[in-house]
Amino acid sequence: RDSWADYLSRRKGLSSSESQGEAPSAGPHGGALPQQNANGLPRVSAKTKGEDETFDVLKKIKEGACSEMALKKIFIRDRYEEGVDSHEFVWKGKGVADEGADVTFNLAKIRAKNKSRINDGELDLGRIKELRLYRNAVELLPMLKIHEDNKMDALNLICHSLLELGDLIEKKKKVFIGLVDEAWLGDYAINLLTKIETQKGNEMKKLVISRGSPSNIGPLLESKEKIHLGKTKGPVFICCLDDRTKEKIREILKTSNVLGSGETGKAIGNQIPEKMHQSISGLWQR
Incomplete structure (x- = not known):
């Protein structure tokens, strides 16, 4: 597997030689192509600390x-004692069957200087299969360029404090998340229900809301915004620390998920059908 530095170095060298009309170097790594693994498939890995x-x-x-590679996965490296903000990025050749990348970020706090490096919609990771954003990493969500045909198996958002939501609560424009089969929102990230929007025609198979409490859903309770998650044809699980909070969230989902909206742009939210409400009411009340 290629190191990130070696890959960028060869890529820069190829760009320079091509601009001068020279043929690409066929060095030990094959010019600008990444190193091949045992199966003859190109791989590139970038490891970060902090x-x-x-x-x-x-x-x-x-x-x-x-851009000539396909992202395979991004995972956190804290299990290797590299720290919570450390990650590893792995790419593969685009010729390999692409089911989408498995992407996980865990960032304690994104400083302003780093936020300014990437504007909303500028970060194109290609097709994403699963997306997990923990703590202040949820602020990466609007930076992502999610393609309209992208279908995620699962979206998982978890924050442990209101501060970790950053500027997302203040955003007026909803964050487009494409087509999503399952969505999991935990703790303070429950407040993002009114900030995300699925693609038109999305039918969610499962929605899970966990660790809701009176102390962490204040912004959601105060918000007048609508929810745009599309149809929910599977179960909705609401796990809260008390029954009253569970009932409040259930009522918000019932009354605020807009039927046939479309006014916010790419995606359309649809109200959960009445039959669906009846079929999952028992789950809501558990």
């Missing part, structure tokens, strides 16, 4: 540094 290095890689992705 928030700044993670955003160094994200900025390179934004600039198209790995």
Whole structure:
């Protein structure tokens, strides 16, 4: 597997030689192509230590540094004692069957200098199969360029404090998340129900809302915004610390998920059908 630095170095060298009309170098790594693994398939890996290095890689992705590759996965490296803000990025050749990337970010706090490096909709990771954003990493969500035909198996958003939501609560424009089979919102991230929007025609198979409490859903209770999650044809699980909070969230989902809206742009939210409400009412009341 290629290192990120070696890959960028060869890529830069190829760009320079091509601009001068020279043929690409066929060095030990095959010019600008990444190193091949045992199966003859190209792989590139970038390992980061801390928030700044993670955003160094994200900025390179934004600039198209790995556009000829397909992202395979991004995972956190804290299990290797590298710290909560450390990640590993792995790419594969585009010729390999692409079911989408498995993407996980865990960032304690994104500083303003790093937020300014990537604007909303500028970060194209390609097809995403599963997306998990923990703590302040949820602020990466609007930076992502989600394609209209992208279908996620699962979206998981978890925040442990109101501060970790960052500027998302203040955003007027909803964040487009494409087609999503399952959505999991936990703790303070429950407040993002009114900030995300699925693609037109989305039919969610499962919606899970966990760890709701009177102390962490204040913004949701105060919000006058509508919810745009599309139809929910599967179960809705609401797990809260008390029954009253569970009832409040259930009522918000029932009354605020808009039928045939479309006014916010790409996606349309549809109210959960009355029969669906009846079929899952028992789950809501557990």
